[in-house]
Every structure is written in C-alpha cells, then in structure tokens.
Amino acid sequence: MQRLSKAELVSVLEIISDCVTCTSIDEVYGIANKVGELLQSGNIVFLSSRLDFHSEPAAIEEINISYPTEWADIYRSQNFVQVDPIISTGRSGLLYWDELYREFPPGQEFYAQAKSFGLSNGFSHIHTDKNLFGLMSVADKRLRNSERSRAILNTIAPHFHQLIAKLVHQKACQRLPRLTPREREVLLWAMEGKSNWEISVILGISRESIKGHIANILRKLDASNRTQAVAIALQYDLLLPLS
Numbered sequence: 001m002q003r004l005s006k007a008e009l010v011s012v013l014e015i016i017s018d019c020v021t022c023t024s025i026d027e028v029y030g031i032a033n034k035v036g037e038l039l040q041s042g043n044i045v046f047l048s049s050r051l052d053f054h055s056e057p058a059a060i061e062e063i064n065i066s067y068p069t070e071w072a073d074i075y076r077s078q079n080f081v082q083v084d085p086i087i088s089t090g091r092s093g094l095l096y097w098d099e100l101y102r103e104f105p106p107g108q109e110f111y112a113q114a115k116s117f118g119l120s121n122g123f124s125h126i127h128t129d130k131n132l133f134g135l136m137s138v139a140d141k142r143l144r145n146s147e148r149s150r151a152i153l154n155t156i157a158p159h160f161h162q163l164i165a166k167l168v169h170q171k172a173c174q175r176l177p178r179l180t181p182r183e184r185e186v187l188l189w190a191m192e193g194k195s196n197w198e199i200s201v202i203l204g205i206s207r208e209s210i211k212g213h214i215a216n217i218l219r220k221l222d223a224s225n226r227t228q229a230v231a232i233a234l235q236y237d238l239l240l241p242l243s
Contacts, residue, residue: 003146003147003148003151004148004151004152008038008148008152011034011038012038012152012155012156014034015031015034015035015038015156015159016155016156016159016234018030018031018034019031019156019159019160019162019163019231019235020159020163020234020235022163022167024167025063025167025168028046028063028065028163028164028167029065032044032046032065032066032160033065033066035138035152035156036065036066036138038152039138039140039143039149039152039153040140040142040143041122041138041139041140041142041143042066042118042139042140043065043066043067043068043118043119043122043137043138043139043140044065044066044067044136044137044138044139045062045063045064045065045066045067045072045135045136045137046062046063046064046065046134046135046136046137046160046164047061047062047063047133047134047135048061048063048132048133048134048135048161048164048165048168049061049132049133049134061164061168063164063168067119067137067139068117068118068119070117071113071114071117071119074113078109078113080110080113083106083107083110084106084110085100085101085104085105085106086100086124086126086135086137087126087135088104089104091126092126092127092128093125093126094123094124094125094150094153094154094157095123095124095125095126096123096145097120097121097122097123097124097139098121098145099145118139118140118141119139120139120141121139121140121141121143122137122138122139122140122143123137123138123139123143123149123153124136124137124138125137125153125154125157125161127157127158127161127228129222129224132161132165134160134161134164134165136153136157136160136161138153154227155227158227158228158230158231159231159234159235161228161231162231162232162234162235162236163235166235166236177220178238179217179220179233179238179239182203182213183213183216183217183220184238184239185203186199186203186210186213186214186217187217187226187229187230187233187239188239189202189203190214190226190229190230191230191239196210196211196214197210214226217229221233221238
C-alpha cells in the first residue's frame, strides 16, 4: 500500500481486523474513531440500505459516528438527499467532494448549510449493487485528496460496508453460497496481493483456471472486485474450511 508508513499500515490492518470481529453497533463507534484518528477527520457517518436508496427512504439505516446532529436533522427535514451531488449523481467508489462539486455544483442552500457545519470538504465511499447501498463519509477541512487518504479509504471502506450491512440488516441477510476449497485457496492468495499469474504458479494450475475461479468468486459473492470479495468473505467467515 503506497504512501503509508509501517505504523499506519499496522493501524489499517487493525481496523480491518476489528471490522471482521465486530458484533455490535456500539463497537462500530470505537472502530470508526480509529479511522478518524488515522485520517485526522472529526466527522464520520454511515448510511446503509438493503432496498433502492431513492425509492425507499424509510429503509435507510444511519449510523452517525461524529457528524453534527443538527446538520443530520436539517439534511433529513430539507430532503437534501435529492440535491446532494454525492448521492444524486449516482456515482460509486471513492469520491472527493471538491472534485465532484466542480463537475456537479451543489445547490447554494445545501452548500451554505453544509459549510456552516464544517462539512464542505471530505470523501465519500459509495458501494452499490442489486441488494445494497452503502455510504461512508468522512469530512474535515484538513482532509486532502492525497494518495495516502485514498489508499486508506479504498482499503478499509469495503470492510465497513459489509460490517454495517451485516449489523443493521442482519435479519434480512441471505445465506451466501459457500466457496469451494479451491476458491478459498485462490481468494486467500488474492488477499495476500498475489496476481493471477503468481497464484497459478503457487497452486500449480493454469492462469486461465485462476481467472475462472476469480470470476466464480465474484459472481457467488455478488462482488465487483477482489477487495470487496475479500471483505465479504472475511465478514461471513467464508474463508474457513468447510466443516
């Protein structure tokens, strides 16, 4: 992971481990505070929905770690979800607000209100698929669009999305299909950062076979990439040997 010191990398790995072992919303606050310390961000919030975000607002679950509660009330009461470019543009992945605002200028009232609460600069990481909408936002005037910040958020956000979905929608979660022993092997090596070619050498099978296993893993877990697949597999103990 580029631009991170050894101590920072250890902190990132500890946060991921905490996400995997977390069993309650109360624990999420402590884990998120570690993220705030690492990023020097005083404001963190999560939104998660198992249904379509725009058509079913009642299904949205919010975990406000450290956003001003008055801003959260204003956001809801004035229905800013409809004009907030972070959400209304339908983008996903890691979004730096200043970049997105230049492309999609926010309404004056929305921006003025956000700025008055110190929420005019930050990042949002959005995950969407056919079942889940997840948002993790961190805001602070000190945050910069640096490789360091991007590396941290791109690494930890998928684990938070899976954790929040698991905790706030636990009853609705369907049992995920199990991975085969070979798929578990492949994903374990992918988790170590190995390429398809390196995994093929380690396991003694063809590169095309590895590509096929990766494709099956992404399909089974409804994941868009390896990072998300690892996060899902760890969260639901799919990398443990079959009993």
